[in-house]
Amino acid sequence: MVATSIDPLFHRAVLFDMDGVLTNTARLHSAAWKGLFDQYLAERSPTPSEDHRPFTDDDYRHHVDGKSRVDGVLDFLHSRGIGLPRGDVGDEAGEETAHGLGKLKDEHFRRVLDEQGAEVFADAVSLVESLHQHHVATAVISASRNCSRVLEQAGIGHLFGVRVDGVVAAELELPGKPDPALFLEAARRLGVPPARAAVVEDAEAGVAAARAGGFALVLGLDRAGLPRRLADAGADVVVSSLDEVTIAAPGQRRLSEIPDGLVHWNEISSRLRGRRPVLLLDFDGTLAPIRKDPAQVSLSVRTRAAVQELVQRCPVAVISGRDLSDVRGRVRVEGVWCAGSHGFELAGPGDDPIAQEAGEAALPALDVAEQRLSAELAPVAGALVDRKRFALAAHYRNVSPADVDRVVSAARQICSELPGLRVTHGRKVVELLPDIDWNKGRALRWLLERAGLTGPDLAPVFAGDDYTDEDALREVHEDGLGIVVLSVEHGDRLTWAHCSVDGADRLIELLSRIAPPPGAP
Numbered sequence: 001m002v003a004t005s006i007d008p009l010f011h012r013a014v015l016f017d018m019d020g021v022l023t024n025t026a027r028l029h030s031a032a033w034k035g036l037f038d039q040y041l042a043e044r045s046p047t048p049s050e051d052h053r054p055f056t057d058d059d060y061r062h063h064v065d066g067k068s069r070v071d072g073v074l075d076f077l078h079s080r081g082i083g084l085p086r087g088d089v090g091d092e093a094g095e096e097t098a099h100g101l102g103k104l105k106d107e108h109f110r111r112v113l114d115e116q117g118a119e120v121f122a123d124a125v126s127l128v129e130s131l132h133q134h135h136v137a138t139a140v141i142s143a144s145r146n147c148s149r150v151l152e153q154a155g156i157g158h159l160f161g162v163r164v165d166g167v168v169a170a171e172l173e174l175p176g177k178p179d180p181a182l183f184l185e186a187a188r189r190l191g192v193p194p195a196r197a198a199v200v201e202d203a204e205a206g207v208a209a210a211r212a213g214g215f216a217l218v219l220g221l222d223r224a225g226l227p228r229r230l231a232d233a234g235a236d237v238v239v240s241s242l243d244e245v246t247i248a249a250p251g252q253r254r255l256s257e258i259p260d261g262l263v264h265w266n267e268i269s270s271r272l273r274g275r276r277p278v279l280l281l282d283f284d285g286t287l288a289p290i291r292k293d294p295a296q297v298s299l300s301v302r303t304r305a306a307v308q309e310l311v312q313r314c315p316v317a318v319i320s321g322r323d324l325s326d327v328r329g330r331v332r333v334e335g336v337w338c339a340g341s342h343g344f345e346l347a348g349p350g351d352d353p354i355a356q357e358a359g360e361a362a363l364p365a366l367d368v369a370e371q372r373l374s375a376e377l378a379p380v381a382g383a384l385v386d387r388k389r390f391a392l393a394a395h396y397r398n399v400s401p402a403d404v405d406r407v408v409s410a411a412r413q414i415c416s417e418l419p420g421l422r423v424t425h426g427r428k429v430v431e432l433l434p435d436i437d438w439n440k441g442r443a444l445r446w447l448l449e450r451a452g453l454t455g456p457d458l459a460p461v462f463a464g465d466d467y468t469d470e471d472a473l474r475e476v477h478e479d480g481l482g483i484v485v486l487s488v489e490h491g492d493r494l495t496w497a498h499c500s501v502d503g504a505d506r507l508i509e510l511l512s513r514i515a516p517p518p519g520a521p
């Protein structure tokens, strides 16, 4: 069994089944099926080869839970030795076909739903909201054609940017669970590969579908006290409540739990174990303070002088989300290595840039995304679209709160329609990047190797402030030192850093202790 945690740096999306996971509609479905089948079996002429006993909870779980109406009718009746024709969508409710009986079941279901309403599971809503705070995308999956009706009744429709339900399945002719088609369609619409997404399911057919779809984590939710059935169907882990799911990876801590690097210097310095530091520094929010206009950002005279001194004492690199030429122009310190576009490009002091080749395949998609995003966001006051060579940023720092969702949704939508791109989030910015396994952490190792800065006598020290810096902080978690520069914008989020500092000036003070002048005590 794997840990019950969703890692926001790895799992870029979580797909939730609806009935039984988000809403307590499973009991309404079960009652509707029972109403249908008990009446049908009672009225059908007895035959020795057929079993006409009443429909049970076990029948619900094994034969209809999670399946489309038509498959549910066929599979349950088959288990009782009864074969019915599939029929056609135009069949009347009650006609003796799978479509006809399925329609009758739906009439039962809608009546009960209108009478009793859809009950929402609080643990699921709380998990979805936490995922959003960590910028993990969410989708809802259901074999039901009543999915949107149930979500709206339950008041949670707004929580899911993507919905793949019985209506979508019929339009696209997607087979139902245990086929993975519904899940794969949702992942496609979110622009996230299954290998980077998790699924939460309470039905055996749904668990089997997610497993068959190659999803990174299949979380079985057993609210019925029968965990074995989900484990047997292929769940990685089975929980009885979504309150048991944490959003973190082992090693991550909350910002509020991280010691201040200067106050706890002795403890922090022991991580370096006498090794020579290699300083790898983020730019915006780390070396330079955040400004409303990214074009107005510069290094203070004091910080530039400090970095100039640090370069005399140890290797220094800046790894930024900005375009390489942009960040080089703003750093302007002799001897510093720079990486731009979140590490897709890098250059040594005075060298020509080299690009991460696999990222180049995404350049045409980024060009199209740039045109479409610029057009889409032109009417949004304050939105700023910024093209870097290997990334496209949509800034919303100066956008009214009511319009922020519009900026983020436009970026997500365009990304889902353009293969080869993925979405990342930063401080009041959403960005599209080439969808390859590359980030500031991978870039950090690339830079160290390129610059010949590897070996047991060297300690990588990374400092950053943003979500995208967490990949680099994770990279140095084992063998180096990670420093997070605090910002009120992030609340008490998770981090891989070992210590924190409160602003650029304190960071410089800490770096000067990490790489002291010759002769310093």
Ligand SMILES: O=P(O)(O)OC[C@H]1O[C@H](O[C@H]2O[C@H](CO)[C@@H](O)[C@H](O)[C@H]2O)[C@H](O)[C@@H](O)[C@@H]1O
Binding pocket: 282, 283, 284, 285, 286, 289, 290, 291, 292, 293, 294, 295, 297, 319, 320, 321, 322, 323, 386, 393, 395, 397, 426, 427, 428, 429, 466, 468
């Ligand atoms: O990796 P970094 O060097 O930290 O770059 C990340 C992004 O930084 C810039 O945006 C951020 O700073 C802006 C200026 O202070 C601020 O207005 C914006 O809200 C921040 O997100 C830069 O403009 C982006 O291109 C970088 O990706």
